[in-house]
Structures are given as C-alpha cells and as structure tokens.
Amino acid sequence: MRTAYSVETVRAAERALMARLPEGALMQRAAAGLAAACADLLGRVYGSRVVLLVGSGDNGGDALYAGARLARRGAGVTAVLLTPERAHAGGLRALRRAGGTVVATDSAEALIERADLVVDGIVGIGGKGGLRPEAERLAGTVTASRAAVVAVDLPSGVDADTGEVRGAALRADLTVTFGTYKPGLLVDPAREYAGVVRLVDIGLEPAAGAAELEALQHADVARLLPVPVAESDKYRRGVVGIAAGSARYPGAAVLAVSGALRGGAGAVRYVGPAAQAVVARFPETLVSDAGPARAGRVQAWVVGPGAGDDAATVAEVLGTDVPVLLDADGLRLAERDAVRGRAAPTLMTPHAGEAAALLGVRREEVEGARLAAVRELAAVYRATVLLKGSTTLVAGFEGGAVRANATGTPWLATAGSGDVLSGLAGSLLAAGLSAVDAGSAGAYLHGLAGRFAAAGSPTGAHDVASHIPKAWRDVQATAR
Known part of the structure; x- marks a missing residue:
C-alpha cells in the first residue's frame, strides 16, 4: 500500500531523523537518490546537458x-x-x-532549449499557490523544450497536502519524492503534473496512524476480495x-446487474421496470x-x-437496515436526512458534477479541490463517499x-461505466466488505477491467463488465 502524509507530519519526521544523524546527512541521502533517478532517465550521463532550476532552501539544495x-x-x-541570495550555500559549493x-x-x-534534462528544484513541499512570474516564464520555456523534466519532491506550483493547482505549475516526466508520498502526488489535478513518481527511502518514520491518503495495490485488494469456502x-x-x-433507461439496470454478478456475491435480486431486459441478458438474476x-x-x-424520478423506491431502500450503495439518480432523489439518519452503512458514488450539485458549488470547484470535496461530502451526509474521476477517492465520514485509486483509463469515460461500478461495489458490500473497502476494491477492479477492455482503444460498459473476472484473477495471481 502506498501511504501519503501531510507536510506537517513529514516535517516532524524529518526533524526527528535529523536529530539522530550527522549534519547534512539527510540531504545527502535525498540528493543521492535524486541523482540516481536522473541518471536512469538520461541513460548516458557523460556528455549530457543538465539544467537545474534552483529556488531557495532545502529543495534547491537537493x-x-x-x-x-x-x-x-x-x-x-x-x-x-531564481533567488541567488537565498540559494543553498553548501549545495552551491x-x-x-x-x-x-x-x-x-x-x-x-x-x-533550457539545449538541455537534455531539467531538474525542477524551484519550490518544495511547503509551497502554496502557483508559480511566481519569473518561475512561470521558465516553466513555459521548459514546456516548449525537448528536455526531460525531473521534479524534486513534487512539481513546483502544486499543493503537497491537497493536490490543488492554484495557478501555473511545472509539469514533470518524473517526480522523485523523499521518505514518503505526499497527498498531492496521488490526487488530481496535481497528479497529472507529477508524471511517474519514484519514492526514495531516506529513513523517515512518520507517526503511526497519521497517513492522510492511502493507495491500494494488488496485494491489498487481494486480501479484501471474498473467496468462497467448501x-x-x-x-x-x-x-x-x-x-x-426505468422505462427510459432499462440499460442502466442491465449494466448494474452485470457488475453485480461479477462482484463476489452469491446471487443478485433485481426489482424495477427493466426485469424483462435483465432476465433476457442475465437469466440467473432473481427478479421481483x-x-x-x-x-x-x-x-x-x-x-x-x-431510476429517473422514482423517489419512492430510493426512499424505501434507504429505509432498510442493510448497507446501501446510492448512485446516479438516487443521489439526486435521496433526502439528506434520510441518508444521515441511517444506522447501516451508506456508500455514495457521485462523479464531480453530482458532487457539486450535492454540495451546492460549481463543478470546477470540486474538480480543483477533490480531496476537500470528498471529505466534505462524507461529513455532510455521514456516509462513505466514492468520488469518481481520473483518480477515484473514497472517504469515510x-x-x-x-x-x-488510479487504476483506470480515460476510456472509462463512457456511458454506463458507472452503473457497472455500482453493481460491482454493491456486490462487495453484500459479500461483507465495509463501505470503504467495497468502494476501494470496487474502484480498483473496475479501473483495471477498464484497462483490459480498452487496451488503448474505445470500449463500452459491457466490455468493462466482461473483463472484471480477468481483473480479479490478475489481482489474485500477482498477490500470490
């Protein structure tokens, strides 16, 4: 599992480690890892042309x-x-x-125009807001050049704690981060600026239980997946x-059932006006x-x-005493107090537009501050929230x-894909997973299935559902 920690937690861990090490040793560890990553990217170091963009403080020193x-x-x-009077003196020497x-x-x-490699050491993890005008000008030159770009700890101009990008920022091909991941490296929009992320172990030991963000990997998901016994x-x-x-959207029912049948539960019951279409496609479904x-x-x-405008069915389901996954029209039709008052778990699965409507803000605000949005939604509704997007976020209240989760592909932005995810995650809920685990594992498998289905070309929601078993097997096989 990848774990990401706040700047405050990282700083505290750095201070504790530096107190036990000779002066400057921690920076030398970081610099050694950074140089090795740069060398790997260059392939041939001798004769290459490297430009360092150096800001003040330790980031520039690295x-x-x-x-x-x-x-x-x-x-x-x-x-x-960029700030000669504040450049790291030891590093300059x-x-x-x-x-x-x-x-x-x-x-x-x-x-920069002639460089093979540009190293972005302008702003460290404590930076807030976009790049200053001089740095922004240089970033434009870097973007127009042929040089590969390596960011030191995180790309300059992105927020390490939130993943927000408030203004101009530098885009990297590779980000070399030290000690631990930072939330901004795993959350869009900042993740798009980071490129490939390489973690260099420098001996940090963040406080136990202080992680802000987690990213599951194959082994983690494999441990969550339900496996039948004799x-x-x-x-x-x-x-x-x-x-x-509904009469207008019968396909949504078929696609949700298709995800559910492949999600680990033993049986799927369907209620609604699309029973004929569901049984025609999936005769094993129990309909009512x-x-x-x-x-x-x-x-x-x-x-x-x-569901269209079927608010009565949404209210009836929310009134049950079992876990409920609430998606699509259900998000619009559900009464907030009905969700907040539930004793059993609720998993809400909005995309950015639906999240914005629930919060009463513009879609752009959610997309620009996804971490804040998913946390606020979870708190407001006292529910687990899965915020869909290029990086899916799952937050408990x-x-x-x-x-x-970033296992997906842009090809998943297709009609019905979210319905498949709902069925898959709902099936995991029925199999006994918690709302957070069901949302996380469901998003992981759904994204992986999307990759397999697309293989670099357009795909449809049915294809995604049909590749869930392959994703499931891949997770289990890799984790052995």
Whole structure:
C-alpha cells in the first residue's frame, strides 16, 4: 500500500531523523537518490546537458547536490538561481567544486532549449499557490523544450497536502519524492503534473496512524476480495439487491446487474421496470415486481442507476437496515436526512458534477479541490463517499485516511461505466466488505477491467463488465 502524509507530519519526521544523524546527512541521502533517478532517465550521463532550476532552501539544495553528483560523472550541469541570495550555500559549493556552473535567470532560456534534462528544484513541499512570474516564464520555456523534466519532491506550483493547482505549475516526466508520498502526488489535478513518481527511502518514520491518503495495490485488494469456502452457498456468499432502471433507461439496470454478478456475491435480486431486459441478458438474476420490501432477503442494496424520478423506491431502500450503495439518480432523489439518519452503512458514488450539485458549488470547484470535496461530502451526509474521476477517492465520514485509486483509463469515460461500478461495489458490500473497502476494491477492479477492455482503444460498459473476472484473477495471481 502506498501511504501519503501531510507536510506537517513529514516535517516532524524529518526533524526527528535529523536529530539522530550527522549534519547534512539527510540531504545527502535525498540528493543521492535524486541523482540516481536522473541518471536512469538520461541513460548516458557523460556528455549530457543538465539544467537545474534552483529556488531557495532545502529543495534547491537537493537539486544542487544532485547536480554535483551528475557533474562528477561527466554531465555538463548549469544551475539557474531564481533567488541567488537565498540559494543553498553548501549545495552551491559542491556544484562548483564538481565543475558545474551557475547563472542568473536571464541566461536560462537558451540553456533550457539545449538541455537534455531539467531538474525542477524551484519550490518544495511547503509551497502554496502557483508559480511566481519569473518561475512561470521558465516553466513555459521548459514546456516548449525537448528536455526531460525531473521534479524534486513534487512539481513546483502544486499543493503537497491537497493536490490543488492554484495557478501555473511545472509539469514533470518524473517526480522523485523523499521518505514518503505526499497527498498531492496521488490526487488530481496535481497528479497529472507529477508524471511517474519514484519514492526514495531516506529513513523517515512518520507517526503511526497519521497517513492522510492511502493507495491500494494488488496485494491489498487481494486480501479484501471474498473467496468462497467448501461450505459456501449462494446465500451465505451474500445477496445483493439492485433497484435500478426505468422505462427510459432499462440499460442502466442491465449494466448494474452485470457488475453485480461479477462482484463476489452469491446471487443478485433485481426489482424495477427493466426485469424483462435483465432476465433476457442475465437469466440467473432473481427478479421481483413487488418492490424492495418484498423482493426477499438481501445483504446490501444498490439503488439509483437509471431510476429517473422514482423517489419512492430510493426512499424505501434507504429505509432498510442493510448497507446501501446510492448512485446516479438516487443521489439526486435521496433526502439528506434520510441518508444521515441511517444506522447501516451508506456508500455514495457521485462523479464531480453530482458532487457539486450535492454540495451546492460549481463543478470546477470540486474538480480543483477533490480531496476537500470528498471529505466534505462524507461529513455532510455521514456516509462513505466514492468520488469518481481520473483518480477515484473514497472517504469515510469518521475521518481517517482517504483512499485514492488510479487504476483506470480515460476510456472509462463512457456511458454506463458507472452503473457497472455500482453493481460491482454493491456486490462487495453484500459479500461483507465495509463501505470503504467495497468502494476501494470496487474502484480498483473496475479501473483495471477498464484497462483490459480498452487496451488503448474505445470500449463500452459491457466490455468493462466482461473483463472484471480477468481483473480479479490478475489481482489474485500477482498477490500470490
């Protein structure tokens, strides 16, 4: 599992470690890891042209010491000092002793245009807001150049704690981060600026339980997935109820059922007006026309996909005493107090537009501050919230680390994809997973299935559902 910590927690861990180490040792560890990553990206260090964009403080010091290591291996290294009077003195001495040169910003553009590699050491993890005008100008030159870009700890101009980008920021091909991940490296929009993220272990030991963000990996998901035993039957494995679809949107019901049948529960019950379409596609589905209360026993409900204006069914499902996944039209139709007052878990699965409507803000505000939005929604509704997007976020209302997932592909932005996710995550709820785990594992498998289905080309929601078993097997096989 990848865990990300706030700047405050990282700073505290750094202070504790520096108290036990010789002066400067921690920066040398970071610089060594940074130089190695740069060398790997260059392939051939000797004769390469490297430009360091150096701000004030330790971030710039890391870049300067790494530049000195590259210079000793034969690279031509030039440091561009954005704040010469505040540049790291020890790093400057090391670079000059190694044969590197130092210039002011007015000489930078021509150097950047000829560079093989640019190292972004402008702003560290404590930076807030976008780039200052001089740095923004240099960032434009870097973007227009052919140089590969390596960011030191995180790209300059992004917020380490929130993943927000408030103004201009520098885009990296590779971000070398030290000690632990920072939330901004795992959450969009900042994640888009980070490129590939490489973690360098420098010996930090953040306080236990202080993680702000978690990103599950194959082994973590494999431990969550339900596996039947010899005594299992379809009812012991869990039964998920699907209340979805309408005369106008029967396909939503079919797609939700398709995800649910592949999600680990033993049986799927369907109630709603699309029973004929559901059974025609999936004859193993247990259908009922008597409404949720008379459909038979279930361990979880999925309600809302394609429901149109059927507020009565949404209210009936929310009144049950089992976990409920609330999606699509169900999010619009549900009364806030009905969600907040539930004793059983509720998992809400909005996309950014739906989240914005629930919070009463513009969609752009949610997209620009996704971490804040998912936490606020969870708190307001006293529910677990899965905020869909290029990085899916899952937050519980009782606090704790937010889960981030990036297994998806842009090809998942297709009609019905969310309905498949609802059925899949709802099935995991019925199989006994907590709301946070069901949302996290469901998003992980759904994203992976999307990758397999698309394989770099357009795909449809049915194809995504059909690749869930492959994603499931891949997770289990890799984790063995």
